[in-house]
Amino acid sequence: MGLINNIKSYSETLNLSAEKKGLFNSFLENGFPTIKDEDWKYTSLKRIITEDFSVEEKGNNIDKTDIDKYSLSFKNQIIFVDGKLITSPQIEGISISDYSDFESRNNDAIMNLNASLCSNGFSITVDKNTVVEQAIEILFFTTTENNFSQYRNLIIVGDNSEVKFVERIQNLNGTPSFVNYFTRINCGKNTNVEFNKIQNNTSNSILIDNVDVYQENDSTCDINTLIFGGSFTRNNLNFEQNGTNCESNMNGVSVLDNNQFADNHTFVDHKSAHCRSNEMYKGVYLGSSKGVFNGKIMVRPDAQKIDAFQSNNNLLLSEDSTIDSKPQLEIYADDVKCSHGCTIGQLDDEALFYMRSRGIGVEEAKAVLTYAFASEAIDKITVSEVRLVAQELLAKKLNVDLDFSL
Amino acid sequence: MLKINNLKAGIEDNQILKGINLEIKAGEVHAIMGPNGSGKSTLASVIAGKEEYEVEGGEIDFEGTDLLDLTPEERAHKGVFLSFQYPVEIPGISVSNFIKTSINERRKATGLDPMPAKELLKKLREKMELLSIDKGYLSRNMNEGFSGGEKKRNEIFQMAMLDPKLSILDETDSGLDIDALRIVANGVNKLRREDNATIVITHYQRLLDYIIPDFVHVLYKGRIVKSGGKELALELEEKGYDWITKEADKKWA
Numbered sequence: 001m002g003l004i005n006n007i008k009s010y011s012e013t014l015n016l017s018a019e020k021k022g023l024f025n026s027f028l029e030n031g032f033p034t035i036k037d038e039d040w041k042y043t044s045l046k047r048i049i050t051e052d053f054s055v056e057e058k059g060n061n062i063d064k065t066d067i068d069k070y071s072l073s074f075k076n077q078i079i080f081v082d083g084k085l086i087t088s089p090q091i092e093g094i095s096i097s098d099y100s101d102f103e104s105r106n107n108d109a110i111m112n113l114n115a116s117l118c119s120n121g122f123s124i125t126v127d128k129n130t131v132v133e134q135a136i137e138i139l140f141f142t143t144t145e146n147n148f149s150q151y152r153n154l155i156i157v158g159d160n161s162e163v164k165f166v167e168r169i170q171n172l173n174g175t176p177s178f179v180n181y182f183t184r185i186n187c188g189k190n191t192n193v194e195f196n197k198i199q200n201n202t203s204n205s206i207l208i209d210n211v212d213v214y215q216e217n218d219s220t221c222d223i224n225t226l227i228f229g230g231s232f233t234r235n236n237l238n239f240e241q242n243g244t245n246c247e248s249n250m251n252g253v254s255v256l257d258n259n260q261f262a263d264n265h266t267f268v269d270h271k272s273a274h275c276r277s278n279e280m281y282k283g284v285y286l287g288s289s290k291g292v293f294n295g296k297i298m299v300r301p302d303a304q305k306i307d308a309f310q311s312n313n314n315l316l317l318s319e320d321s322t323i324d325s326k327p328q329l330e331i332y333a334d335d336v337k338c339s340h341g342c343t344i345g346q347l348d349d350e351a352l353f354y355m356r357s358r359g360i361g362v363e364e365a366k367a368v369l370t371y372a373f374a375s376e377a378i379d380k381i382t383v384s385e386v387r388l389v390a391q392e393l394l395a396k397k398l399n400v401d402l403d404f405s406l
Numbered sequence: 407m408l409k410i411n412n413l414k415a416g417i418e419d420n421q422i423l424k425g426i427n428l429e430i431k432a433g434e435v436h437a438i439m440g441p442n443g444s445g446k447s448t449l450a451s452v453i454a455g456k457e458e459y460e461v462e463g464g465e466i467d468f469e470g471t472d473l474l475d476l477t478p479e480e481r482a483h484k485g486v487f488l489s490f491q492y493p494v495e496i497p498g499i500s501v502s503n504f505i506k507t508s509i510n511e512r513r514k515a516t517g518l519d520p521m522p523a524k525e526l527l528k529k530l531r532e533k534m535e536l537l538s539i540d541k542g543y544l545s546r547n548m549n550e551g552f553s554g555g556e557k558k559r560n561e562i563f564q565m566a567m568l569d570p571k572l573s574i575l576d577e578t579d580s581g582l583d584i585d586a587l588r589i590v591a592n593g594v595n596k597l598r599r600e601d602n603a604t605i606v607i608t609h610y611q612r613l614l615d616y617i618i619p620d621f622v623h624v625l626y627k628g629r630i631v632k633s634g635g636k637e638l639a640l641e642l643e644e645k646g647y648d649w650i651t652k653e654a655d656k657k658w659a
Contacts, residue, residue, distance in 0.1 A: 349458070354494040357454045358508040358564065359482035359515070368507065372498030379498075 003049045003148060003178070004031065010055035011117055023106060024116035030109040039108070042292045042324040043234055043263045048206055052146065053178050056120075058082050059143035062172070067139065070170045072385045074137035081141045083120035083149055093130030094163075097123050102154045104184055110208055110236075114182045118150035121183075128158035128188070135164040135196075135383045145175040152182050159188040159216075165195045166386055169207065176204040176231075184212050187219040189243065194222040196386045200229035200393060203258070210236045217243030224381050225264065227254040228393045233262040241303075244274045251377040252281035253390060255370075255397050256289035256321075263292035270303040270336075279310040282377045284370055285321035286397075296328040297338060304333050310340040315347065315373055317366070347373075367400040407432045407603050408453075408572055413464035415452045421462065422448045424628035430572070433600045437614055437639060438607045440625035441647050446607045447491055449625065450576040453605075454488035455481050468572065482508075483515040485571030489561040489578050496548035501560065502530065504548045505567050512568065533566040537593045554581025562593050573597075574605045579613035591616030611643035626654050 011024055032049050033040040059082045067079065078096060079087035088096045099121045106115045126132065140151060157163055171177040187193050199207065207230055213221050227233050239248040254262045268277045283291045293312045314323045327340040347369050355365035371394055378390045413426040422445045430436050440446055452459050453466060455478035466473040473481050496504065510520040521529075530544065537559055549557050558578050565573055575594070579587055594604065594617050606617055614622075614636065622638040623630045624647070631654040632638065642650075 348494070351494045351496055353454075353456050353478060354490060354496075355504075355508075356478035357456075357482055357488050357490075358504075358568070359479050359512040360508055361479050361511060361515075362477065364507070364511060365479075368499060368504075369496065372496055375498035 003051060003053050004028075006053060006055050006148070007113070007117070014117065016116065020116045023112045027109045027112040027116060030112075033109060039265065039294070043261075048178065048232060051176065051178075053148035053176075054144070054146055055148045056083060056150070057144040057147050058084070062086070062141055062143060066141070066172055070141075070168060071139060072137055072166060072389065074135055074166065074385070076134060076136045078122055078136065078138045079141070080120070080122075080139065080151070082143055082147075083151070085122065088122075089136070091132060091136070093127040093161075094132065095125045099123065099152060100154075102184065104182065105212060110180060111182065111210060114150050114152055114180055114210070118152040118180075118182070120149070121151045121153040123153070124155045126155075126157045126161045126163050128160055130158065130161040130163075132161075132163045135166050135385075138165060138167040140167075140169045140179075142171045142177045142179070143173060145173050146177070148178045148180070150180045150182075153184070155183065155185045155193075157185070157187050157191045157193050160190045161188065162192040164193075164383055166198065166383060167196065168198045169201055171202045171205045174202070174204075176206065177201075178206040180208045182210040182212075185214070185221065187213065187215045187221050189216045190218040191216075192220050194224070194382060196224045196381060196383055197226065198386065198389060199225065199227045199233055202229065203231055203260075205230045206232040208234045208236070211238065213237075213239045213248065215239065215241050215243060215246040215248065218245045219243065220247040220249070222249040222251070222380070224386070225250075225252040226386070226390050226393070227252070227256070227262045228397060230262070231260060234265070235263065236265045236267075238267045238269070239277065240269045241272050241275045241277075244272045246272065246275040248275075248277040249380065250277075250279045250281070251380045253284075253374045253377050254282070254291055255284040255374070255394055256291065257286035257397060258289065259287070260289045261291075263294075265292075265294045267296045268298065268308065270297070270299045270306045270308065273302065273304045273306070275303065276307045277309070280377045280380070281312045282374045283312070283314040283323055284317065284374060285314065285323060286317045288318070288320040290321065291323040293323070293325045293342075294328065295326070295340070296330070297340070299331040299333050299336050299338065301332040304335045306333065306336040306338065308336070308338040312342045313373070314342075314344045315370065316344060317347065317370070363398070364400050367395060367398040370394065370398060407469060409467040411465050411467070413449075413452065413466060414462040415448065415459050416462065417448075417459055422459075422628050423452065425464070426628070426630060428623065428630060430603050430605065432571075432603055434621065435598065435604045435606060435617060435619045437619035437622045438605060438625055439609065439622060439639065439642060441651065442609070444625045445628045446625050447576055450488055450574045450605070450607055453481075453574060454478060454486060479511070480515070482568075482570075483512050487565050487568055487570035487573045489558075489565060489573065489575045491577040491580065493549050493557040493561055495550045495552075497550045499548045500545050501548055502544040505530070505564060508564065508568060529567060533563060536566060536596060537563050538589050539563060555583060555586040558582055559586060559590060562590050566593060566597055569597075571602050572605070573602070574607065576607045577609065578606070579608055579610065587613065588616060611639045614639045624650050626651050627658065629654070629658070631657075
């Protein structure tokens with residue numbers, strides 16, 4: 001058996017178009033990526049795909065208490081249970097609907113699989129000149145056991161509009177789950193979009209999270225990724241700047257322990273002149289956890305006056321934790337400013353002693369320093385509820401009872 | 407309050423303190439002077455509990471407890487405070503948040519509830535006034551981008567907020583201009599009481615013009631080689647350390 005066979009059986013129950021059949025066959029030919037693929041060198045799916053996940057099982061209804069437990073209680077909520085859209089808000093200037101087909105750049109087997117078989121997800125269109133004050137909360141719940149599911153979402157933001165999202169994928173049963181997720185975001189001219197991902201799923205959950213952002217002139221898009229949970233997480237975050245004066249911001253915080261694994265792959269394609277990108281990923285590794293960071297910045301020949309900044313800072317707080325960090329810069333324009341930096345370290349003993357000498361216990365001092373380390377990225381998040389969750393999850397993960405805010 | 411008996415400590419194989427004896431009573435100010443490399447900062451760090459120093463012998467009795475049995479935070483909870491020679495920058499934590507955490511961690515250790523916000527704010531305002539600190543300072547990140555003088559003032563500000571029984575000021579005068587020195591010294595003097603004590607570690611006499619010590623000790627090559635009243639500091643200023651160190655070298659040769 002194994003996942004691929006189950007996926008194959010599932011595909012036979014679907015009435016696929018010729019085009020989708022082609023994509024699916026291409027997935028079958030290549031199979032899931034292996035460590036022989038450069039982009040998956042440090043990230044093995046081998047063990048995962050031998051598991052006997054069932055595919056897109058439909059489960060039962062969900063208790064409101066479960067929703068409340070994982071929700072941040074925003075007024076505007078989009079809720080999916082086992083792929084079914086059960087709640088969607090009415091917001092002026094925005095239309096939200098269930099899945100409808102859309103194009104994507106299908107450049108690997110994972111994306112082919114998503115594009116060919118997935119028909120669950122949302123389509124959001126934000127009208128021109130619309131400012132949505134409160135963040136829209138998106139919740140995906142899995143209730144069935146050992147389930148493999150896919151989501152495929154589209155967000156189109158009209159010119160001069162502003163919108164923010166907070167998203168969470170949550171497994172509600174004790175068994176493993178595997179999600180292959182994709183969202184395409186089209187940022188119109190002069191738009192401002194912020195998408196916050198709280199990745200705090202159960203300790204046996206697997207996630208491959210793909211996001212493609214396409215930007216037009218004068219748009220700003222921030223994707224903030226907070227990884228606290230899950231056993232295996234792979235984020236593929238891609239930006240394509242198709243207009244001038246675009247800004248792409250990526251902030252990531254990973255706090256992992258035990259045997260958790262998280263891989264952040266980012267790609268910024270600077271195709272137009274006078275654009276910026278800022279990337280700040282902070283990793284905190286405890287126990288036997290493992291992290292991967294791969295940040296690629298591409299500056300195309302005509303994309304002059306690019307200002308690209310990338311940093312990946314890591315704290316290894318245990319003997320057995322590891323991080324593989326790889327910056328990649330490909331620059332074909334001559335008038336650009338690109339910088340990158342990567343650090344791997346431990347907590348500063350001098351700072352630790354300083355705090356302890358002020359009466360702060362060693363565990364609390366470590367927590368405060370770790371928080372201070374991560375806060376530079378957390379502080380970029382403009383949705384205060386998300387910052388608070390990040391602080392709480394961090395304190396919980398480090399097992400301290402500390403109030404960080406005054 | 408503090409009684410140090412034959413304290414020997416070092417780092418790795420290098421013995422720095424070679425048998426320190428020192429007694430400090432409540433209400434007293436002791437100055438520890440000495441040439442560079444004599445062990446002044448080591449003594450301060452060992453009292454505060456810095457772990458990279460290995461204590462080879464002796465004891466540090468503080469109100470009936472041997473500090474050497476305690477962690478740095480436990481020493482702080484008992485009322486020991488070290489003002490660092492080089493205060494550490496901690497980005498991401500504001501001064502107010504840091505101080506609040508220190509105060510409440512100490513209160514937690516002594517079985518008290520966290521300090522009510524109102525009381526904390528009142529105390530912050532009071533101590534800021536004492537040290538001529540303006541308000542914007544509280545929201546700055548701990549020591550980040552502070553000038554040398556600001557860092558030292560921040561140390562004394564924390565000392566004022568934590569209200570320790572024993573304060574050790576390690577080279578607090580270095581990096582301070584004369585105005586800042588006056589403000590800091592004035593703050594320290596106002597915090598002096600019958601029930602607390604201060605150790606002032608300094609290389610120069612200058613600070614002792616403002617913080618008048620009851621006793622002056624000269625530390626040299628890991629030993630206190632001379633003790634006296636405040637006039638000893640003046641004598642050192644005038645004659646330098648040579649006359650003492652030569653004698654000591656002869657004695658310990």
